[in-house]
Amino acid sequence: MDILGTVLPALGDAFGLILQPGVLMFLALGVVMGLAVGVFPGLGGIAGLSLVLPFIFGMDTVSGLALMVGMVAVVPTSDTFASVLMGIPGSSASQATVLDGFPLAQKGEAARALAAAFASSLFGGLVGALFLTFFILVARPIVLAFGLPEMLMITIFGLSMVAVLAGRVPLKGLAAAGLGLLVGTIGEADAGGSLRMATYDIAYLTDGLKLVIVGLGIFAVPEIVTLLRQDRSIAKGAVLGAGWFDGVKDWWRNKMLSVRCAVIGVIVGVIPGLGGSVVDWIAYGHTVQTTKDKSGFGSGEIRGIIGPESSNNAKEGGGLVPTLIFGIPGSGSMAVFIGAVALLGSGDLEVGPQMLSANYLDITYSIVWLLALANVVGTALCIGLSPTIARLTTIRFTLLAPFLFMLISFAAFQSGQNLADLVALFSIGLLGIFLRRFDWSRPAFLIGFVLSNPAETFANQAYQVAASKFRDGMASGMEYLFGPIVIVLIIITAISIYFGIRQAKVIMAEGEVESGGKRAPVIFMALVGIYFVASFYNASLISDRLITDKIFPMFVASVGMICVAIMLVTMARRPATDTIFADRESHGGDTPPVHGLWPTLAWFGFLLILTSLVGFILALLVFLLAFMRIRAGLSWTKAGIYTVCSIAFMMFMAWVLNREFPPGLLQHFLELPWPLT
């Protein structure tokens, strides 16, 4: 295809299409809405798009696209606020940002961290759009080259990032990843529908645990509880240090890293079926491997923000490729996007190969332009807001915590609209607290969880197809399994693991942890071991006819059991000061807490039980008032104002997004008006 002859005129036409006041207005509206949704932890593009869906029907095509692209493009920008300021992954795309972003906020450098993140996001978004401009014309054969073996290898490459993030005891990192993989298999198997560590009596478990809940539970809950126990502000000493200008300079110094990570983002985004949740981890792993002085990672290394943030906006551009030219969504929000496109204008536009035909190329390119423009507008807004929003880190955390807990409970509930979502959040949160306490790598756990389903299904399917090819002949089987892309990926993975293991000891992804006392770490280790054994036994009960449903959990559980067994032996031999006995509760590590773990947790347990009795809003009323009066020591008046404002905010958000609240027993017997339903 004559690229220049086709692309340039279409690009020009597309530019003309979007440079209309109406279109720009819708773009701005989309951006503002996207920012608002992104700031809300746990709610991503899908929630935002559902918000505009009712208005899309029959809307002018380009205006509608402007509204939707504006929204989708800025979610990975604004979700950084929660990741950096609160240590809560704003969405699955910015999980890795938490690792270094939050420590910077604790040092009082939130504005710097945010500015670096936004500059990287913008740059990544623009690189993504630029790449897309040319890539989209040659993408079809490339996407078709990624078969099951290639996708399996990318998944394994993603898992190899565990090596870098494993922490000081590699076996422990491996066991953490194994635990994540196993937790990811809970529920109905994709292949044969067998249940794993679940029963039909607890219908909730048959669907498996949702990423939103695991992400919030593993990262947000432990962070909130820790800060709450210390009863201080997020920024130690409550002062703001370096400002946003430093952040932009930081990005400029690392622009090459930003370019590389943006390219990673586009490429991983292009491959359908992987989803965006692994992009930021691959970018983080790459960043660590290419940084000379690795000692700062986990305690506020600015490169640890620039890498993932450059990749996650670029991913949105990449994700548009399979969406537009194959009609296969690269992510959940893209799937909604496809549905919404069909509602636009006269309904003529349908994503698919025709998007590349001469008739529609200008529309396709207008999407690329809109993507770039939305990134610019969104970033400008975010950078402008960041010094103000960074002040949140100087507020006494006890005042913020219940509000945050309210937000994440609401977000968790949206994933399954079930009270069990809150129970799951609480349980995974508890696991997160212990993983953090005993220095088990939480990133490794999360990578395992995220990649569990792709690893299992791609492995099973690739095996099945390969077996059929091998029946045709050795050569066609080998050719299928070991294509050039697979071989390159195997080499990259091997190199990545080799360097990862060598470097892992230096990288404390979550800060230094002291050791002391054998009892607690050993008990936790043994409990993890018991879970491995139970999973193994549980999977072994599945009929051999459904071998595809049992082989993966049994394999992972076996590896996990071996790791735990070796570590238990090591523990028996080493002194209590060895790193294997890391325990944040011993002494040191965290700032010594003012409050105990259990009383703090009891507050949230209280909210949970109250919700199950009287529903979310009534429970919040009691919980917020009591918490503010008793724990925070506010006057009744102030506690009252706080409670009213928080609940009003909650109701406003739910009303705008058309969402429900968790009902309790009371609602079972009485029909109450919204929002008490």
Added chain:
Amino acid sequence: MSGVSKHLRHAAVGAAALAAFGIGASANAETNLAGKTIQWTIPFSETGGSAKWANFFAPLLGEALPGSPKVVVRFMPGAGSTKGANWFQKQKNGDGTVMFGSSGSTQFPYLLGDPRVRYEYKDWKPVMATGTGGVAYLPAKLGGKFDGSANKLKGEKFIYGSQGATRLDLVPILAWKMLGLNVEPVFGIKSRGAGRLMFERGEANIDYQTSSAYLKSVVPLVKDGKAVPMMTWGSLDSAGKIVRDPTFPDIPTFKEVCGKTDGCKASGEQWDAWKAFFIAGFPVQKIAFLPKGTSQEVIDTLTAGFAKVKGRADFEKISAKRLGKYPMFVGKDAQAALGRATSVPDSAKAFVKKWLKADYGVELK
């Protein structure tokens, strides 16, 4: 909420009384839904075909109903749609503000006695139903061996990307088995779109898509000479007989192909089972329901709303694009359609269960 609705119901009854005495201008009693929000719950995620279906109808329905209420689509995915259906079974709010949309994937577990099913189709009040069709296709190379019968394809090894044997995929897998084809399903595909991509990459060498997806994504492949259509599942005429699919009049039906293929019989236990599940999955695929205990006025109002949508001058044009050219049943026709979709003889259920266990080790218990 309930107070308001009671008030409205009184108003509606009043209106009905007026109409009955011949004073009202309109023939039907209608509930005015002004200022209300109709929550249309879809037991799937925002990304599936049912979402597309509901999102297409929601704004049109809102426009067509008296008082122009807001119609919002709500998604409640989980447990292969049984979670949303179980939820709907418990709904008592019959004032028209609660609506549900089921699909073939909700019908199949119900018919197969899935242990998670706690719902009963017979309790629900259908107001609208639509159907679809399906087309099976082959790669160009194998397509050459297809001569209207599957006789020359019997020695081939087929790979098919499937979402699961207990889903809609049951219909194509059983059809191919009846033709004597050696098809190995690769389970765990996330969507039919992903299955098509496997076909395009050459990993799968047999596939099927529902009509709208076939028109959109496979027809270009056929034009490029990369794929060849094999057969449609067909369409039901008013007498309940399988005839050629009006969307694809040139493609033979499975029934025709079966008739020409050695060893395949379009009668008997196996055929009856296939036909029963085909009817439950395709010609009456998606149904909009009101909950148990909804008053007749409200049912009439919603039915009239959907009838008005169907009667739009541009309806055929805009729906053909998104849903394919298939019948839309309203009111009594929807009730009849539901009857066809859910009345599968026990022998057919038993046959399918036995076959699933024998061939794939899948047991529903």
